[in-house]
Amino acid sequence: MDDGKSQDGEEPKSPEEEEDSFDWLLGRDSPEIEHAPMDTNFLMTNEYTNTDGTASKVFTRERVFEAASQREASQLSGLLDYLRDNNQQLTSPEFTDEINGKTALLKALLNVKDGKNDTIEVLVDIAEKTGDLEDLINASYQDPCYKGQTALHVAIERRSFDHVKLLVEKGADVQAKANGNFFQRKTGLGFYFGELPLSLAACTNQPDVVSFLMENSHRRADLTDRDSQGNTVLHTLVVIVENTEESTEMVSLMYDHILITHCKLEKKSDIQLEEIENDKGFTPLKLAAKLGKKGLFEHMLHREFIDEEMRPLSRKLTEWVYGPVHSSLYDMTSIETDEDKSVLEIVVFGSDVPNRPEMLQIEPLRSLLQDKWDRFASKLFLMNFLMYLLYLLILTAVAFYRKKGQPPFPVQNLPLDHLRCFGEVVSVVGALWIFFKALASFKRKPPRFKALYMDGFSDILFFLQASLLLICTVLYFCGKKEYVGILVMSLALAWINVLHYLRGSKQMGMYSVMMQRMILVDLFHFLCVYSVMLLGFSAAIVALHEETPRMVKKLINGTMVLVKGKPRCKKPCYNNIRFTILEMFKFTIGMGDLGFTDRVEYKEVFYILLILYIVLTYILLLNMLIALMGSTVERTSKESENIWNLQRAVTILDIERTLPRCFTNKLYSGVSKMVCLGGDEDKSRKFFRVEEMNWKQWKSDLGVIREEDPGEEMMKSVPNKEPLRKRWKLNPLLQRIRARRQPSPLSSIP
CATH class of the missing domain: 1.20.120 (Four Helix Bundle (Hemerythrin (Met), subunit A))
Known part of the structure; x- marks a missing residue:
């Protein structure tokens, strides 16, 4: 306007009054209205004049954002009419943050309190009536930090199940990917969750949201979808889990929940979630081995379901139980070395894998x-x-x-x-x-x-x-x-x-491990400190050395006079740095010689240097080295067996790699512990039999064995029956169990 008045009809304000108005906007003087931290500090107009001359509210982005952040649905009264009159939408540039692409819906979801924000339903309803509902719901951040984050991501992160359901029902994209820097791995402060809404719900321990996203009738989440690193939701759970009891328990329950739900929904599907590889060729099990996630890795190997419907998901099958003795069959899929990037090779040869020795003690790797x-x-x-x-x-x-x-x-x-x-x-x-x-x-x-x-x-x-x-x-x-x-x-x-x-040899191998630890730790540190002292004191003695010349009698002009002769020292002496270092080293081990001191000057200074050197090296450093070695023996005695097992495992796989597969099979002796189970040869699964002692569990409900004879029904489901029958008959432990006729049922094993 050009009449000197503001848009609301008031007189122009003085600079002092203008500054007071900014103070009011910043919340310095007037506590009546609370403003969100990221709201604008500029004045907003409240009304505008319609074409018919009547006054109406003026809605700007700042005004709508403030209403969303304050959770005041009443402040949005008239917004729909304003948008219609001005031919605008909530996704128009006027109502979108030009810096990061934030919309009013994202603003409202960020300010959810106790799972509620009444402005969300109002904004969704307005968008539906103005025809931009899908665009508003699926609008995402555009800045590099939070790029790709949609309203569904925010609702899940705010743990608002009601708003998640509302957004999905209204057409939210359940496969939207938040791939900003904040959501990437190894980018500093941030949280990696796999970019997908389902992965976010799983990583934040929201089983109800996970179930809804997988089972809803509007649009189900695709569990085979992968993020920018090729990780599925199962890979993501492996990445975020920590080697603590609480984290392992939470992630294990969520991992099993996803597998069970997918199995129920996709009964006839041939897709195996645990066989999907990421961009680096790792399945979830292999990724757990690569990252050293010991707790989850053990849970995945020992996963066993008693329910017949869920039994195909089991990687462990209890074959029979006799008191504390358990005969278990472990699935060898992805474990044996006949596969590319097998779990066994990843753990054994992965020098950067944490917890390697401990992971090799987990069954069935140990056996x-x-x-x-x-x-x-x-x-x-x-x-x-x-x-x-x-x-x-x-x-x-x-x-x-x-x-x-x-x-x-x-x-x-x-x-x-x-x-x-x-x-x-x-x-x-x-x-x-x-x-x-x-x-x-x-x-x-x-x-x-x-x-x-x-x-x-x-x-x-x-x-x-x-x-x-x-x-x-x-x-x-x-x-x-x-x-x-x-x-x-x-x-x-x-x-x-x-x-x-x-x-x-176990005993000699553990002894060798202790020697290696002493050399790499104690002796290495000792030599670093000792080298400094040896070079320092040797340089000081060489600088101090000035041999007194030999005085000889010589006839000069018929008179006998004393003159300086050639030095007595014809061999290398203490003016040579290499000779001095060697002699100082001899002092360290108690083999030094002081015979040279009668031919040098400043003997007192030399004695001071020599005493300091002997005290610091022979008395202090050597005794400290002995004490540290004793401490190393005590400290590593408990873990030396695990390290020896690791070194022996490296040797075993090195030997196996050098031989052709046909030669390796011929070298097998004794009874094979490998069992093939399945309906046909193409879908058969390899299992490895392990006899375990479990003194904490005396009674088990078997979900595998259904017949009295542990071997009869199993041979019905094996393609090559004759070799397996021979293996069963050759197993001495099984012969004893069959002789006792321990009743233990056997069912068909998928």
């Missing part, structure tokens, strides 16, 4: 590894040990009976010379084999300090041994005598690597 060791790995490991000893003896003989002089040496026509040449060839070929084997191991599990702490450093030592011997070969053919020094270093490492084969 499966023990079975592999007993049936073929132990025999092959012993063969490898004997072959390595033979190779080591040949290498030792080659180094001991080497020729003296300038290499390379011609091969003479003598039996001993031919034998020496043969030994050299065997040594080099063996070094090549060890070298490439170590490279393959590094490719599979790159060497890291944490990996050394768990897996040991035998691969690195083998690699150094082979590399030194290959370098020695190059120097030999280049005519360098220095090849001898490299050869003896390789020989020393070769004998040290015999300790690698201590893994075959």
Whole structure:
């Protein structure tokens, strides 16, 4: 207007009055009206003039947002008429935040209190009457932080079940993805929930919302849908769970609830939720193994449903029970090494996987590894040990009976010379084999300090041994005598690597683990501190050293006079830094010599330095090292067995990888514990039998066995019956159970 009045007909305000009005808007002086934190601080007009000259309310974005944040539905009275008169909608730019795309509905849902905000129903009703209901409900944030978040996401996050139902009934997109930075993994402060509304409800422990989204008659959530990282709702639960009892229990219940609900709704579907892989090729079970989620991982492996309808979801089937003895069948899907990225390989070779040793003690991984060791790995490991000893003896003989002089040496026509040449060839070929084997191991599990702490450093030592011997070969053919020094270093490492084969014995293997821990922790820290002191005191003594020249008599002009002669010290002395470091090291181990002090000046200063050095190193550091090693033995004695099991597991799978599959099957001995169950050969499932002792559970309701004889009904559902029948008859424990005729029913197992 140009008449000097404001839009509401009042006179223009002075600067002081204008400042007071801003104070009122900011809530500084007038507590009557409460404003939301993100509301605007600018003046809003209250009325406008219709075409017929009558006054009516003026609705701006700020006014509508304020009503939504205050949960005052009465302030929206007349909004519908205003929108119709001005040909606008709630999704028009005038009513949308131009910065982040927030709408009035999002504003209202963000200000839900006790599950209520009366303006939400009013806004939905207005949008429905103005024809932009679907656009309003599915409008999302546009800023990079909260991009993609819709009203349904906000309603779920605010735990308002009534508003979730309202939005879904009105056409909310249940597959909308909130993929802003705040909702991504490893982006700092934020919460990753899988981007989808169903995943958000599952991760925030809202089973009623999860059930509604899966079962509603309007639009059901697609459980196979994946987020930007390829994760389904089950993957997301694995990601967010923590290794605590409370978190594991909550996520386990939600995980099972989703599986059960999906099974009931999709009875004839061939889609298996747990077989869906994310972008990195991990199923939920494999992802739990990769992330080291020990509690949920154990729950997934031990999941067992007694109800016949839900039994296909079980990964564990109780075969029979006799007192505390339980015979269980564990599903080998995704676990055995015959699959790509198997669970066993992920845990064993994953140097960055937390809780690796503890996870390998979970059934059926523990029994499966023990079975592999007993049936073929132990025999092959012993063969490898004997072959390595033979190779080591040949290498030792080659180094001991080497020729003296300038290499390379011609091969003479003598039996001993031919034998020496043969030994050299065997040594080099063996070094090549060890070298490439170590490279393959590094490719599979790159060497890291944490990996050394768990897996040991035998691969690195083998690699150094082979590399030194290959370098020695190059120097030999280049005519360098220095090849001898490299050869003896390789020989020393070769004998040290015999300790690698201590893994075959439990007691010796645990002893080797403790040695590795002491070297990598206690001795490493000691050497870091000791090196500083050794270099510092050695440099001080070299700087202090100034040997007194020898005075000799000499005839000059017929007169005998004393003149300075040549120094007595012809050998390296304390003005040489390398000699000084060696002598100071001798003082540390109690082998030092003080005979040189009569030939140096400033003896008092030297004695002070020497006493300080001995106190700090020989008395303090060495005794501290001994104390720390004793503490390490006590601390690691409890976990050394688990670490030894991990190292042995690495050895088992390494041996298995080097053999063709046909050879591995032939090396199996004894009774197979693998059982195939299923209606036909294509849909059969592999199970691994484990006999467990459960002293806390004496009575079990079996959901698997329905006949008196534990083996009869099972053979009806096995495609290849004859081999399995032989396995049952060969099982001594089963023979005893069958002889006692323990009544335990067996049903058809899907």
